[in-house]
Amino acid sequence: MRGAAAAALLLLAACAAGPDYQKPTVDVPVSWQVEQPWREATPADAEAKGPWWRRFGDAGLDRLQQQALANSPTLELAGARLAQARATLAAADAARYPQLGLGARASRLKISANRPLTNYAAQNFSTVQNDFALSLNASYEIDLAGRVQRSVEGATASAAQAAADLENTRLLLTADLASAYFNLRATDTELDVLSRSIALQRRALELVSARHELGAVSGLDVAQQQALLDSTLAQVDVVRRQRAQYEHAIATLTGTPAPSFTLAPDLRPITPPPIPLGVPSEVLERRPDVAAAERAMAAANAQIGVARAAFYPSVMLAPVIGVDSRMIESLFDAPSLLWSVGVSATQVLFDGGRIRANVDFAQAGHAASVASYRRVVLTAMQEAEDGISGLAALDRAVSQSQAAVASARRVLDMATARYEGGASTYLDVISAQQSLLTVERQAAQLQGQRLLVAVFLVKALGGDWCGVESRSAGADVRTDCPAPLRRVAGMR
Numbered sequence: 353m354r355g356a357a358a359a360a361l362l363l364l365a366a367c368a369a370g371p372d373y374q375k376p377t378v379d380v381p382v383s384w385q386v387e388q389p390w391r392e393a394t395p396a397d398a399e400a401k402g403p404w405w406r407r408f409g410d411a412g413l414d415r416l417q418q419q420a421l422a423n424s425p426t427l428e429l430a431g432a433r434l435a436q437a438r439a440t441l442a443a444a445d446a447a448r449y450p451q452l453g454l455g456a457r458a459s460r461l462k463i464s465a466n467r468p469l470t471n472y473a474a475q476n477f478s479t480v481q482n483d484f485a486l487s488l489n490a491s492y493e494i495d496l497a498g499r500v501q502r503s504v505e506g507a508t509a510s511a512a513q514a515a516a517d518l519e520n521t522r523l524l525l526t527a528d529l530a531s532a533y534f535n536l537r538a539t540d541t542e543l544d545v546l547s548r549s550i551a552l553q554r555r556a557l558e559l560v561s562a563r564h565e566l567g568a569v570s571g572l573d574v575a576q577q578q579a580l581l582d583s584t585l586a587q588v589d590v591v592r593r594q595r596a597q598y599e600h601a602i603a604t605l606t607g608t609p610a611p612s613f614t615l616a617p618d619l620r621p622i623t624p625p626p627i628p629l630g631v632p633s634e635v636l637e638r639r640p641d642v643a644a645a646e647r648a649m650a651a652a653n654a655q656i657g658v659a660r661a662a663f664y665p666s667v668m669l670a671p672v673i674g675v676d677s678r679m680i681e682s683l684f685d686a687p688s689l690l691w692s693v694g695v696s697a698t699q700v701l702f703d704g705g706r707i708r709a710n711v712d713f714a715q716a717g718h719a720a721s722v723a724s725y726r727r728v729v730l731t732a733m734q735e736a737e738d739g740i741s742g743l744a745a746l747d748r749a750v751s752q753s754q755a756a757v758a759s760a761r762r763v764l765d766m767a768t769a770r771y772e773g774g775a776s777t778y779l780d781v782i783s784a785q786q787s788l789l790t791v792e793r794q795a796a797q798l799q800g801q802r803l804l805v806a807v808f809l810v811k812a813l814g815g816d817w818c819g820v821e822s823r824s825a826g827a828d829v830r831t832d833c834p835a836p837l838r839r840v841a842g843m844r
Contacts, residue, residue, distance in 0.1 A: 368498020370657025404816030407625035423607025430521040437514035444507035487674025497664035502657030509650035519640035536598035538800025573778040624806035638814030652718040739809030753795035
């Protein structure tokens with residue numbers, strides 16, 4: 353009979369309330385909708401993801417990224433949350449083991465003579481005496497319904513989610529910084545275009561003014577050129593304001609007060625590196641936000657088990673051993689020994705539906721986490737496909753804009769020559785100058801957008817692939833990588 357009871361206890365202990373976690377299936381396409389010059393690559397996805405921004409070959413960006421990773425309060429906040437999650441896991445895991453405590457008591461007390469009688473034949477007396485006690489207490493919860501097991505599973509998943517959140521914060525921080533940096537460099541190029549256009553327009557104004565003084569042209573030509581110059585000068589202030597905003601954003605991202613941060617103009621060209629695409633299913637393994645959403649599902653699933661465990665009895669072992677004496681010199685004598693061994697069990701019989709409501713709440717939370725996971729996966733697919741198609745289109749647009757700039761310069765030269773030869777009015781020169789300024793600014797903006805979309809695509813694909821060689825700024829770049837995300841986040 354005792355053997356059967358022991359076997360039943362072991363069987364109950366081996367079963368945990370609530371469903372075992374199973375990762376939901378998500379429909380993922382087998383390939384991207386790529387076009388020339390894209391092709392699917394086979395990146396070393398099992399290797400760690402490292403400092404992807406080094407592939408752009410810009411020393412200034414590298415320096416700012418290191419500063420941001422060292423000083424960003426946003427990253428520090430995510431790190432603190434990870435530390436909290438790991439501490440919570442340690443606390444939950446401690447419930448697997450017995451809890452030991454040491455108690456001591458020393459008091460002098462007076463017992464009332466008028467206290468209730470234990471029986472009518474015994475008379476009570478008032479006494480004043482000492483009480484010295486020393487005890488070792490232990491408590492251990494027999495995890496019959498798996499409440500402790502599910503709690504540890506949930507805390508483990510939450511810690512992994514916090515680690516993935518930290519990786520995602522790092523990825524977003526570096527991507528936001530790179531975007532602000534490339535936006536600032538694009539405005540530097542635009543300001544250079546405006547500066548060269550202003551110099552050109554001032555020379556043209558000097559030329560038409562000299563011709564006007566000689567009586568060769570009317571004052572209308574001078575007024576038109578002056579109006580074009582004033583319009584271009586006004587655009588400079590607008591672009592400078594945009595540059596200041598990007599500079600302030602970079603300061604904040606790097607943990608520097610905006611008033612004390614400056615970044616000198618830099619007109620060196622930056623070329624986006626080749627980005628290996630892999631296949632869509634790899635994005636689910638690489639993106640830290642997808643990993644965080646998947647771990648959130650596991651944590652929510654464990655909470656169902658914790659809630660359901662409340663339907664079952666709570667069984668506690670609480671042995672006590674110690675000594676108690678009214679005289680300290682006899683505290684450790686054999687007659688002073690006391691001990692207690694027992695089991696306590698509690699079972700809820702009626703709670704008005706509270707436990708069932710908690711289970712329903714946990715199940716709804718799990719359903720919400722599943723929906724959130726599917727949404728994150730769909731967003732990941734959308735962002736990657738947007739980046740692929742956007743970068744291919746911008747590559748073609750940049751080539752076309754460079755051809756447009758060359759054509760606009762030829763038109764300006766021809767219009768100027770025809771005007772000086774008296775074959776056309778000065779309005780043709782004005783139109784040619786405006787067209788050249790427009791296409792040059794458009795070319796600068798397209799170059800900046802191409803860099804931004806490259807950053808967006810790297811972020812959409814979950815970061816860098818280590819061990820993959822790329823050529824940037826005329827040199828081979830091979831990044832050094834930190835610990836793998838899969839290992840850090842504890843993904844299964």
